[in-house]
Amino acid sequence: MSGIDACLLEAIRVPGARGASVVDWTSGLPLGTIGDSPDGDHEATAAETAEFARLAAEHKAFAPSGGTDREDGELPVHDLILTNSDSYHLMRFVRTTFDSSVFLHLWLDRTEGNLALARIRLGEMAERLVIE
Amino acid sequence: MTAAVPLTTGGRTADDRTADTGVWPMLRRLAAERASGALTRDHGVLYLHDGLVTHAESSATPGLDVLLTTGGTVRPEGWWEAVDKAGPAQRVGRFLIDSGQLSAGALELCHLGALYDAAYFTLASHDGPTRFRHGVAHWIGPVRPVPVTAVERETRRRRRLLDRIWRRSATDTQPVRRAGSCDGLTLPPRRRAVLDRVDGERTAADISLALGRPGFHTVVELRRLAAAGLVTATAPTVSPAPLPESGTGTGRGTGTVTETETGTRTATVLPPVHSPDQDIALLHRLKEALEAL
Incomplete structure (x- = not known):
């Protein structure tokens, strides 16, 4: 099993998961998807979540106090959490040693999902995706 | 076939x-x-x-x-x-x-x-x-x-994305140069890295190579920099009427970008220039195409 597929399978097993994807936030390209997406179109969802992720990654307001120009490759933002009346959206930036702009997106059912647990799991998945 | x-x-x-x-x-x-x-x-x-x-x-x-x-x-x-x-x-x-x-x-x-x-x-x-x-x-x-x-x-989708950012495509392929001051501006690190390598000679492909970065990412950043009036394509061999380059940039962040700003694409803003360089370039392309047959 490949890395992206293994990562997505793990994501969809998170309690309450409706769908998940691996997305490039510069282009809006979905590199892999699983399950459902909010409007039934993973590519459209990827383009929209990529725009959201890009703004978060680029705007000074969301950067740590030391600024965004970090020598150690640390990402300016770790993850994004968005809630609505029936679901959660979690986006976790993936840190790579090569030049990239990738994040994981997990869409969770609000009644069945556990936001804290899902956030921890997604962080672990983002690390394993590029290490294991 | x-x-x-x-x-x-x-x-x-x-x-x-x-x-x-x-x-x-x-x-x-x-x-x-x-x-x-x-x-x-x-x-x-x-x-x-x-x-x-x-x-x-x-x-x-x-x-x-x-x-x-x-x-x-x-x-x-x-x-x-x-x-x-x-x-x-x-x-x-x-x-x-x-x-x-x-x-x-x-x-x-x-x-x-x-x-x-x-x-x-x-x-x-x-x-x-x-x-x-x-x-x-x-x-x-x-x-x-x-x-x-x-x-x-x-x-x-990518072509539409680029057009939404900035309709002029010249920075995708031509050498790029700085067009305005970015003093006081805070640019995102990935965009700053591209701007730092804009020197009037490098193209998007050259900058991608220098950064070890996927080419489309550089093209996107250059369009955003062009939209902000910070970068412009260098004039091609045959230059059209010069584009305005005041400190306010060329149509920075406006929704009024039209085909007329594409300069080289628009017949009305082009002087009736025809240079030997153009003929030579055309002959080169023809020669390459014939050889490829």
């Missing part, structure tokens, strides 16, 4: 030089036939296996070797060892994973990005001949093949 000369690589050769806008129908047909081979155009090559796109390369975007070695993900000697040992069997990607140089996930992320980028640069243009050589495979080997339909949708 027409019959063609036999190739030393074996298999058949198929040409399609008739339809300069017909690359998509041709690709869809190859996908339906579950064809394997290499589709060559002016700006790059697309590799198919069983009708799926397995790899793509373009001079407009760095190859996997540059992307993976620039940041030290793979050591250059490790890369060349993989090419030497696994290249003949077309399993370089697998070798990199099996030899512990990088994870399957890292290779897939990097390779997919490179594939869609190179496919975009190869297929977005309607110019030039298209050829398909059956039976040709790339030495990287299978990583994560994608359907032709996905590549087509993504290529079209």
Whole structure:
């Protein structure tokens, strides 16, 4: 099993998961998807979540106090959490040693999902995706 | 498709030089036939296996070797060892994973990005001949093949994305230079890295190579910098009427960008200039096209 597929399978097993994807936030390209997406179109969802992720990654307001120009490759933002009346959206930036702009997106059912647990799991998945 | 000369690589050769806008129908047909081979155009090559796109390369975007070695993900000697040992069997990607140089996930992320980028640069243009050589495979080997339909949708979407950012495409291919002061501006690090390499001579492809960054990312950042009035394409050999370059930039952040701002594309703003350089460039292109036949 490949890395992206293994990562997505793990994501969809998170309690309450409706769908998940691996997305490039510069282009809006979905590199892999699983399950459902909010409007039934993973590519459209990827383009929209990529725009959201890009703004978060680029705007000074969301950067740590030391600024965004970090020598150690640390990402300016770790993850994004968005809630609505029936679901959660979690986006976790993936840190790579090569030049990239990738994040994981997990869409969770609000009644069945556990936001804290899902956030921890997604962080672990983002690390394993590029290490294991 | 027409019959063609036999190739030393074996298999058949198929040409399609008739339809300069017909690359998509041709690709869809190859996908339906579950064809394997290499589709060559002016700006790059697309590799198919069983009708799926397995790899793509373009001079407009760095190859996997540059992307993976620039940041030290793979050591250059490790890369060349993989090419030497696994290249003949077309399993370089697998070798990199099996030899512990990088994870399957890292290779897939990097390779997919490179594939869609190179496919975009190869297929977005309607110019030039298209050829398909059956039976040709790339030495990287299978990583994560994608359907032709996905590549087509993504290529079209990317063009719309670029046009939404800034409608002028000159910065995609021409050398770029700074057009305004960015004093006091805080740019995102990835955009700043591109701007720092804008020197009036480098093109988007050169900057991508210098950064070890996927080519489309640089094209996007240059369009954003152009939209902000910070960067502009250098004048081509034959310069149209100069564009305004006041400190406020060229139409910064407005929604009024129209085709008239494209300068070289718009007949009304072009002086009736015809230089010998143009003729020579045209003759060169004709010569190359004839040689490619």
